[in-house]
Amino acid sequence: MSELIKLTATEIAGLVAKGETSAVEVTQAHLDRIAAVDDRVHAFLHVDSEGALAAARRVDERRAGGEELGPLAGVPVAVKDVLTTKGVPTTVGSKILEGWRPPYDSTIVQRLRDAGTVMLGKTNMDEFAMGSSTEYSAYGPTHNPWDLDRIPGGSGGGSAAALAAYEAPLSIGSDTGGSIRQPGAVTGTVGAKPTYGGTSRYGLVAFSSSLDTPGPCARTVLDAALLHQVIGGHDPRDSTSIPQPVPDVVAAAKLGATGDLTGVKLGVVTEFTGEGAEPGVMAAFRESVDALAKLGAEIVEVSCPHFRYALPAYYLIAPSECSSNLARFDGVRFGLRVGDDGNRSLEEVMSLTREAGFGAEVKRRIMIGTYALSSGYYDAYYGQAQKVRTLITRDFTAAFEQVDALISPTTPFVAFPIGARTADPYQMYLADLFTIPTNLYGGPGISVPCGLSDGLPVGLQVMAPTMADDRMYRVAAALESVVGTFTPPAL
Amino acid sequence: MTTTLPAYDEVVARYEPVIGLETHVELGTNTKMFCGCPTDFGGEPNTRVCPVCLGLPGSLPVANKAAIEATIRIGLALNCSIAEWSRFARKNYFYPDMPKDFQISQYDEPLCFDGYLDVEVNGELVRIGIERVHLEEDTGKTLHVGGATGRIHGATESLVDYNRAGIPLVEIVTKPVPGTGALAPEVARAYVTELRDVLRTLGVSDVRMEEGSLRCDVNTSLNLPGEEWGTRTETKNVNSLRSVERAVRSEMLRQASVLDAGGKITQETRHFHEDTGDTTPGRSKETATDYRYFPEPDLVPLAPDPAWVAELKAALPELPRLHRRRLQEQWGLSDLDMQSVLNAGAVELIEATVAAGATPAAARKWWLGELSRRANETGVELADVGATPEQVAELQGLVDAGKLNDKLARTVLEGVVAGEGSPTDVMTNRNLEVVSDTGALTAAVDEAIAANPDVADKIRSGKVAAAGALVGAVMKTTRGQADAKTVRELILERLGAQG
Numbered sequence: 001m002s003e004l005i006k007l008t009a010t011e012i013a014g015l016v017a018k019g020e021t022s023a024v025e026v027t028q029a030h031l032d033r034i035a036a037v038d039d040r041v042h043a044f045l046h047v048d049s050e051g052a053l054a055a056a057r058r059v060d061e062r063r064a065g066g067e068e069l070g071p072l073a074g075v076p077v078a079v080k081d082v083l084t085t086k087g088v089p090t091t092v093g094s095k096i097l098e099g100w101r102p103p104y105d106s107t108i109v110q111r112l113r114d115a116g117t118v119m120l121g122k123t124n125m126d127e128f129a130m131g132s133s134t135e136y137s138a139y140g141p142t143h144n145p146w147d148l149d150r151i152p153g154g155s156g157g158g159s160a161a162a163l164a165a166y167e168a169p170l171s172i173g174s175d176t177g178g179s180i181r182q183p184g185a186v187t188g189t190v191g192a193k194p195t196y197g198g199t200s201r202y203g204l205v206a207f208s209s210s211l212d213t214p215g216p217c218a219r220t221v222l223d224a225a226l227l228h229q230v231i232g233g234h235d236p237r238d239s240t241s242i243p244q245p246v247p248d249v250v251a252a253a254k255l256g257a258t259g260d261l262t263g264v265k266l267g268v269v270t271e272f273t274g275e276g277a278e279p280g281v282m283a284a285f286r287e288s289v290d291a292l293a294k295l296g297a298e299i300v301e302v303s304c305p306h307f308r309y310a311l312p313a314y315y316l317i318a319p320s321e322c323s324s325n326l327a328r329f330d331g332v333r334f335g336l337r338v339g340d341d342g343n344r345s346l347e348e349v350m351s352l353t354r355e356a357g358f359g360a361e362v363k364r365r366i367m368i369g370t371y372a373l374s375s376g377y378y379d380a381y382y383g384q385a386q387k388v389r390t391l392i393t394r395d396f397t398a399a400f401e402q403v404d405a406l407i408s409p410t411t412p413f414v415a416f417p418i419g420a421r422t423a424d425p426y427q428m429y430l431a432d433l434f435t436i437p438t439n440l441y442g443g444p445g446i447s448v449p450c451g452l453s454d455g456l457p458v459g460l461q462v463m464a465p466t467m468a469d470d471r472m473y474r475v476a477a478a479l480e481s482v483v484g485t486f487t488p489p490a491l
Numbered sequence: 492m493t494t495t496l497p498a499y500d501e502v503v504a505r506y507e508p509v510i511g512l513e514t515h516v517e518l519g520t521n522t523k524m525f526c527g528c529p530t531d532f533g534g535e536p537n538t539r540v541c542p543v544c545l546g547l548p549g550s551l552p553v554a555n556k557a558a559i560e561a562t563i564r565i566g567l568a569l570n571c572s573i574a575e576w577s578r579f580a581r582k583n584y585f586y587p588d589m590p591k592d593f594q595i596s597q598y599d600e601p602l603c604f605d606g607y608l609d610v611e612v613n614g615e616l617v618r619i620g621i622e623r624v625h626l627e628e629d630t631g632k633t634l635h636v637g638g639a640t641g642r643i644h645g646a647t648e649s650l651v652d653y654n655r656a657g658i659p660l661v662e663i664v665t666k667p668v669p670g671t672g673a674l675a676p677e678v679a680r681a682y683v684t685e686l687r688d689v690l691r692t693l694g695v696s697d698v699r700m701e702e703g704s705l706r707c708d709v710n711t712s713l714n715l716p717g718e719e720w721g722t723r724t725e726t727k728n729v730n731s732l733r734s735v736e737r738a739v740r741s742e743m744l745r746q747a748s749v750l751d752a753g754g755k756i757t758q759e760t761r762h763f764h765e766d767t768g769d770t771t772p773g774r775s776k777e778t779a780t781d782y783r784y785f786p787e788p789d790l791v792p793l794a795p796d797p798a799w800v801a802e803l804k805a806a807l808p809e810l811p812r813l814h815r816r817r818l819q820e821q822w823g824l825s826d827l828d829m830q831s832v833l834n835a836g837a838v839e840l841i842e843a844t845v846a847a848g849a850t851p852a853a854a855r856k857w858w859l860g861e862l863s864r865r866a867n868e869t870g871v872e873l874a875d876v877g878a879t880p881e882q883v884a885e886l887q888g889l890v891d892a893g894k895l896n897d898k899l900a901r902t903v904l905e906g907v908v909a910g911e912g913s914p915t916d917v918m919t920n921r922n923l924e925v926v927s928d929t930g931a932l933t934a935a936v937d938e939a940i941a942a943n944p945d946v947a948d949k950i951r952s953g954k955v956a957a958a959g960a961l962v963g964a965v966m967k968t969t970r971g972q973a974d975a976k977t978v979r980e981l982i983l984e985r986l987g988a989q990g
Contacts, residue, residue: 084549097548104542106549203549209788239553239790321788324581327592328546332651346649350585373583373783382785 002029005166009075009223012169016063016074023056023063023074027118030076034120034167037491042142043152043162045081046089047121052076055118062116071226071250073116078168080159081122082129083214084203085109092205093125093137093155096357097335106203107235108172108214115230120168123158127359128326129179129207131155132431135422136361143418144187146456146488150415153183153431159217160187164488170227171217176208177314178411178435180215181447185410185459188449188486190224190476191217193435195466196442197242199228200235206325208318209240211439219485221448221477225253228469244467252470256477261295264475267302267403272434277412280453285409288450288460291482292407292475302403304395309388310437311429316372316385317440322362323369329357364425389440396441400465405475408434410447410459434461444469448476449486457486495748499740502713502747503673509720510675510739511710512619512682514663516696517629517703518561523657524628525552525595530659532702536652544657546590551789554579558626558659559602560803561695563795565661566603566624567804568689576794577602579626579787584780588631588651596627596662598784602793608689609812610681612674614826619682620666631656661695667710667720675711675743680736683707687732688811700731707735709763711742713750721746722756726770728763738763742770818842822851835863836873843880849887857883861901865908877908886914898971899923926972929981932965935973936981939964950986958982 004012004026015021031049038044059074084090084102086109091097105113112119126136134142134157144152145164152161156173160183163171173180175193184191192215199214206212216227232246268289273282293299331337331353339352358366372381399406412433421427438445443466450460460479462472523530526543542550566573580598603624609616632655637647663686671678687698687705698705707730712723724746729738741763746756760773809817815838819829822841832838837858844854858873862883866876886904889895895903895918906917918924926932939961940947949957958979965978 084547090548092548100548102542102547102549104547104550202551205548206789237553238551240788320785324583324593324783324785327583327585328548328590330585330587330592332587333545333590334547346587347585370783373785375781375783378783378785 004029005033008220009169012075023059027052027056041161041165043158044121045124048088052118052120059116070115075117076120076168077117078120078123078162078171080156080173082174082205093127095138096329100335107200108231111231126155127362129155130361144415153186155179156183160189163189163219173217174214176211177439178432181435182411184447186415188457192224192446195444197240199232200238200241202237208321221480222253225249225473247470249470249473252473253477256474257481259481261297261478265298265403267406269408270301270303271307272408277409281409281458284451284458295478302399306391306395307437313385313388314436316381319365319369320372320382323366393441405471406463408461410461414453414456438463446472446476496744497747506713508675509667509669509712511667512665513708515706516661518558518659519696520557524555524659539654562602562626562661569606569608569621571603571606573800578792579790580784581787583783588633597625601625610685612677612681622664622666624663627660629655629658629660676736676739679739683735709738713746722758724761726761726763737768844883847881847884849884853887882907894924925974926969935965935968950988955988
């Protein structure tokens with residue numbers, strides 16, 4: 001195994017910049033690793049070897065030409081299959097988009113290219129980002145590198161597993177209810193959900209427009225911050241993008257890495273430290289809280305009484321929006337078309353296409369959402385859920401009047417065995433119990449590894465006010481400086 | 492179904508109609524509502540498209556500010572309140588010409604609401620309440636090929652052109668209009684006409700009904716006097732001003748025949764047929780789609796700055812009805828005369844001619860007289876007849892200066908219309924200027940007196956009216972190029988008579 005794949009993105013970029021290695025060499029090392037382990041991990045749905053090596057060669061040429069390169073030039077990145085990539089298959093983990101090659105790049109991917117990063121390929125995910133284990137991918141599950149019989153989290157299990165399996169030093173995820181943070185937690189990697197509107201959704205195949213947030217995944221907090229800086233910032237093609245610069249998350253990560261949290265006040269969310277989480281998870285969390293206190297942080301308990309309604313509100317808002325967002329997959333303009341035999345009506349062809357193209361979980365959510373938006377039910381379901389959303393936002397606002405950031409375990413349980421929760425949707429939904437409130441509020445949240453429970457990683461979540469993404473990086477980096485990073489057993 | 496329809500007079504004697512109109516206007520913005528694609532009419536199918544207006548996965552809309560501005564201006568012109576806070580909403584239904592299978596529209600939070608438009612019918616003012624003015628995106632167009640009629644039945648293939656998809660569309664909805672009685676069809680037509688003129692004055696749309704940039708749905712119901720309003724039908728596919736009037740009338744007659752027979756009106760969408768003037772049923776509203784409207788999460792709410800709205804309001808042009816009233820006063824015209832100016836489509840031409848220096852009376856005379864006659868003869872719009880307001884004003888200037896008389900001026904105008912140049916050019920080139928050389932005129936007068944001794948005697952004996960005959964003779968010898976008044980004065984002078 002090449003030593004290059006064990007390096008952080010920061011280290012790789014440094015070596016490439018100094019000419020001590022080349023982008024091509026780094027890229028080839030990762031492609032070799034993918035070839036060696038991905039049949040067992042299945043983090044990737046598509047590996048773009050040619051495109052990656054071509055991009056790497058361009059970086060090497062630019063460097064040879066004396067060009068000043070960005071902080072992540074030459075670093076390989078894996079991209080969740082939810083983001084459009086020009087000419088490169090984009091399936092969203094669904095049969096309905098099998099073989100679709102988008103004619104345009106998403107803003108995130110465009111920025112990655114502009115920054116000189118090297119896109120290795122597209123990572124596996126729960127179909128349309130609906131799920132918490134990657135088991136709902138139409139192309140088969142991804143396996144957790146810590147234990148191949150366990151799930152890597154979801155929906156962005158591919159992006160997290162690729163990091164833990166050393167197939168990529170950086171990856172991109174998207175977080176609608178926890179799809180970056182929860183996979184990060186259960187794979188022992190770092191996953192950050194930026195402030196909603198802080199990263200562009202243009203080219204992100206929509207699940208729930210008011211919640212979807214693309215963000216960075218990495219093995220260290222500083223790497224995540226560097227990636228965040230590259231992909232973040234205003235995009236005129238996304239109306240909901242915030243027209244402000246990204247807070248200096250890199251400086252914040254560096255500050256946090258000094259291990260000094262003097263003057264920082266952290267609130268432990270009372271509602272998330274009760275019986276909802278496994279004892280092993282709570283133990284690792286408690287130890288981390290003590291560690292943060294030793295670094296100088298003031299720790300207080302903060303109650304957010306409406307967080308208990310977050311899960312039901314989320315499971316009305318997200319399906320409602322998805323029922324509308326997924327309407328366009330009708331077999332008319334792109335993707336799968338079933339039953340077009342010249343005799344069937346348009347409606348039949350649309351129905352057959354959607355019947356064949358969508359998986360059970362996607363259908364479940366489309367039906368829930370369609371029902372919740374129906375005339376006569378709207379006020380009781382979608383309308384009521386929006387009111388809950390307002391109350392949750394008020395909980396956050398009130399909490400941030402008392403503390404700088406909130407902390408909790410990222411997820412109630414460590415990686416569970418594949419197949420353990422697929423029979424009962426509600427058991428699956430519980431995986432996002434602690435991450436969903438942040439999505440409803442729109443603020444940033446990060447999961448950072450904080451320990452092990454029975455040999456499996458546990459994540460700690462830091463939640464900050466909107467557009468104060470820097471705060472969570474500081475706290476996460478400080479914790480990382482004490483607990484270190486976690487390496488899974490060799491594959 | 493061949494039912495004998497009742498006579499219109501009987502219908503309006505028994506029933507009271509209530510009408511309502513929904514008008515869709517394609518805005519004339521350079522780019523589409525939510526992307527940068529061009530909006531011009533025509534073009535090869537599917538050439539004016541991008542990921543956004545094709546609704547490709549991952550694409551996002553960004554609202555067009557020029558379209559929002561145009562909508563607010565329409566709202567202001569229709570005396571509406573402008574929302575301080577407004578949102579787009581998704582209207583969900585599956586149809587292949589709608590790329591996202593939902594339309595971005597507005598639902599309970601429109602940009603403009605609660606206004607009115609005054610229209611004149613038979614000299615009476617009717618106030619039409621405006622319920623709302625909202626902004627949405629147009630759909631693509633479906634083309635059914637292989638069938639006989641271009642309809643979906645019998646077609647072998649259906650093709651979709653998305654060039655139109657995403658063009659900004661403003662929907663203007665009236666409140667129900669009761670109490671117009673027999674005039675209901677004319678009121679409907681007058682409203683659409685006035686609305687079209689307002690939109691044209693605002694410069695927000697080319698308002699061409701035949702190209703579909705102005706589209707109208709007509710709601711009609713009938714009720715017995717003193718009873719509640721009846722069930723309404725919505726007639727679509729009404730594509731000309733004349734059709735608006737015919738559609739209301741036809742639907743009134745049809746509904747009356749149903750009601751007369753003891754039947755009930757079904758709430759439904761009906762289609763108007765230009766050829767027959769009838770309506771036929773479309774989709775029944777009872778089984779109508781539940782559109783599952785909800786606020787569009789991809790777009791931020793609109794909160795038009797009140798100062799900006801005030802600026803737009805202050806900058807509104809004078810609206811057609813007030814403009815016409817002011818011109819009528821300035822020009823000193825009776826209602827009837829003004830009506831004939833309107834009917835001739837000459838308001839703007841006369842206005843421009845007056846602006847170029849002619850008196851209103853002279854301008855009106857040329858445009859409603861000689862030029863209207865020519866336009867009718869050649870079958871062109873008055874504005875395209877071949878003379879500009881500036882040329883007409885110049886022509887009248889030559890008449891006023893005594894260089895042309897009325898007859899010569901008409902000849903010069905012919906030359907202008909034929910493209911021979913300005914009135915002065917034509918006059919000079921064709922040598923048509925009035926003869927003002929008194930020496931030459933005196934000779935012609937003497938010749939005429941000598942040739943008509945009887946007439947000369949009459950004049951000498953005081954019958955000055957007889958001078959006309961001699962004037963005619965002089966005009967003949969000078970080929971019309973003399974000033975008749977001067978000739979007459981000369982004749983009287985030579986014969987020692989008093990004018």
